[in-house]
Amino acid sequence: MRNTLRVLRAERNWSQADLATRLGVSRQTVNAVETGKYDPSLPLAFGLAHLFGKRIEEIFLPEVGPASSLPD
Amino acid sequence: MYCLLYSMTMNHDTSSTFSCKRGTLAQTLWLLATALTTAGGLLLLALLKFRGYHPGLPWRILAVALPLGCGVAYIFRLIRDMARLDELQLRIHLEAAATASLGVFMASILYPIFQFAGFAGPLQPFYVTFLLAGLLLFGYFNANRRYR
Numbered sequence: 001m002r003n004t005l006r007v008l009r010a011e012r013n014w015s016q017a018d019l020a021t022r023l024g025v026s027r028q029t030v031n032a033v034e035t036g037k038y039d040p041s042l043p044l045a046f047g048l049a050h051l052f053g054k055r056i057e058e059i060f061l062p063e064v065g066p067a068s069s070l071p072d
Numbered sequence: 073m074y075c076l077l078y079s080m081t082m083n084h085d086t087s088s089t090f091s092c093k094r095g096t097l098a099q100t101l102w103l104l105a106t107a108l109t110t111a112g113g114l115l116l117l118a119l120l121k122f123r124g125y126h127p128g129l130p131w132r133i134l135a136v137a138l139p140l141g142c143g144v145a146y147i148f149r150l151i152r153d154m155a156r157l158d159e160l161q162l163r164i165h166l167e168a169a170a171t172a173s174l175g176v177f178m179a180s181i182l183y184p185i186f187q188f189a190g191f192a193g194p195l196q197p198f199y200v201t202f203l204l205a206g207l208l209l210f211g212y213f214n215a216n217r218r219y220r
Contacts, residue, residue, distance in 0.1 A: 025158040032160055032219040041159050 002061045005034045008052045023047050099153060102146035109138040164215040171211025172204050179203055 009019055016034070020027040025044065032038035033048075040048070049056045113135035120127045127135075157165065179200075186192040 026161060028219065029158050029160040037219050038160055038163075044159060 001039050001063060002036060003033065003059055004061070005030075005048070005059065008054075008059065009034075012052075019051075022051055096153070099146060099149050102142055102149050106139050106142040106146055109142050113139055160219055164212065164219065167215040168208050168211035171214070172207040175207040176200060176204055 005019075009016070014022075016030045017027050020030045023030070023044065024047075029038070029040075029044075033040050033044075045056050045060065048059055052059065117127055117132070117135050120131070154162070154165065183192060183195060187194075
């Protein structure tokens, strides 16, 4: 899953550690989510959406491929 | 071993460093207490036997109950502190635990074949301990590297 976390974080001039503190998780978790190595749980995704004032689907985008061709 | 892994994980934590350090300290103290009471109990029983005294039932119960109690307290403390880990850290610990337990399970199945083939001698209890510790470390570092 792709995401726009890096851009959103840069817009606010937050470091990964800043975001981690605001979310109550480790910096390693923020980095893993940001680089797409780890897909966050729903509570964490909602936390991110709430923090950036956006909807989850505005932050997380599905990878292009068979998985993205699910029915609406 | 697990205390060491836990402490290393908590170093990454930025949310509640103080409480996590306190948790790690409590774990270390319980682990230390377990080691000290085990050594103390063994020493006491050995000394009594060496001097020709046969340790009575209360002494033997005390020598066993103290390290056992400390060990159980350590496990409970560790489980309680693990609730403070975030979801990725929990996943890393889960992968490490799964690697260790499945590895030991596989080894227990395969060991008789190695024995019959003449590659391994009689199974010693510390083989299992070393294998468990080694696989736990391998699983932890492998998962940690993947999510870095």
